[in-house]
Amino acid sequence: MRVLGIDPGLTRCGVGVVEGVPGRPCTPIVYHVIRTDPDDDIALRLLHLDASLADLIAEHRPESVAVERVFSQHNTQTITGTAQASGIAILAGARAGLPVQTYTPSEVKAAVTGSGVAGKAQVTTMVTRLLGLAGPPRPADAADALAIAICHIWRGGTRARIEAAARRVPIHKGGGPRRRPPEARGFLSGSPRRPEDQAPGAAE
Numbered sequence: 487m488r489v490l491g492i493d494p495g496l497t498r499c500g501v502g503v504v505e506g507v508p509g510r511p512c513t514p515i516v517y518h519v520i521r522t523d524p525d526d527d528i529a530l531r532l533l534h535l536d537a538s539l540a541d542l543i544a545e546h547r548p549e550s551v552a553v554e555r556v557f558s559q560h561n562t563q564t565i566t567g568t569a570q571a572s573g574i575a576i577l578a579g580a581r582a583g584l585p586v587q588t589y590t591p592s593e594v595k596a597a598v599t600g601s602g603v604a605g606k607a608q609v610t611t612m613v614t615r616l617l618g619l620a621g622p623p624r625p626a627d628a629a630d631a632l633a634i635a636i637c638h639i640w641r642g643g644t645r646a647r648i649e650a651a652a653r654r655v656p657i658h659k660g661g662g663p664r665r666r667p668p669e670a671r672g673f674l675s676g677s678p679r680r681p682e683d684q685a686p687g688a689a690e
Contacts, residue, residue, distance in 0.1 A: 488515065489642075490548035490584075491635030492539070492575040493627050494556070496567030497524055499535055499575070500627030503546045504617070504635035512636055514617045515546055517628040532574055539578035551579030552638035554630065555588040587642045589634060597637035609633050 487507060493500035499520040506512030520538045522531035543551075553575045556568050572588075579586040592602035598612045610622050610629045616636060623629040 487550070487639055488546070488548045489635040489638045490543065490546070490551045490579070491631040491633070491638065492551065492553045493630035493634060494553060494568055494571035494575050495627060496531060496535070496571045497522060498625070498627045499538075499571055500625075500629070500631035501539070501542060502623075502628055502631035502635050503542070503548055504632060504639065506636070506639045508640045511616055511618060512639060514619065514623075514632060516542075517623055517632055519625055519627050528570075532570060535571060535574050536578060539575060540581070543578060543582045543584070548584065550585045550587065550638065550642070551575070551582075552634045552642065553579075553586065553588050554594065554634050555590045557590065587638055589637050589641075593641070594630075594633050594637045597641050598633045606630075 488503065488505045491500075491502045491504065499522075500517075501520060502517035503515035504512045505515055520535055522534050526534075553572060556565065556572050576586050576588070589597075595604040595609055596602040598604075598616070599608050601608075604612075606626060606629075610626065613619075613629050613632050613636065614622050617623075617632065623632055
């Protein structure tokens with residue numbers, strides 16, 4: 487599975503493409519930060535972010551997109567820009583026809599370090615180890631994006647397979663999996679029916 491992780495931000499938007507399977511070390515494909523000038527018009531900044539994400543998706547062809555979910559902060563101006571960038575990130579994935587999943591910071595920390603209250607340094611250390619990097623990924627926004635991608639591979643990938651398996655199970659009107667009658671199960675499994683299984687009075 488190849489995942490594009492995005493740590494949304496208007497001035498600095500961390501991005502990282504990671505490939506791997508649940509429970510195994512992953513492989514980093516690319517990671518960096520998309521920057522916009524705070525002095526530029528907001529429309530131009532969002533347009534630049536949108537175009538940069540579209541180019542990244544076209545070049546590296548991820549199978550899904552994972553975005554860190556915006557959470558409340560005291561700085562209203564910062565949270566507004568983050569929310570705008572998050573919307574652009576989700577739109578970029580949807581426009582490319584990719585499944586998009588969001589994760590809270592606590593979910594990402596728990597997936598990567600085992601603790602939902604881990605600090606940034608601990609997250610960066612685990613990302614470096616899990617991806618087999620020679621040194622910590624810089625800047626920090628890129629490290630966060632890689633952590634988000636790893637989180638989706640390990641948690642979202644497993645969840646997606648479970649949901650796909652559930653969709654393949656036929657459901658009868660009662661709401662549960664369709665069960666074959668005993669006679670059909672015996673016939674389909676190839677097991678012979680014993681004489682004592684026949685109804686009373688049945689012909690020998």
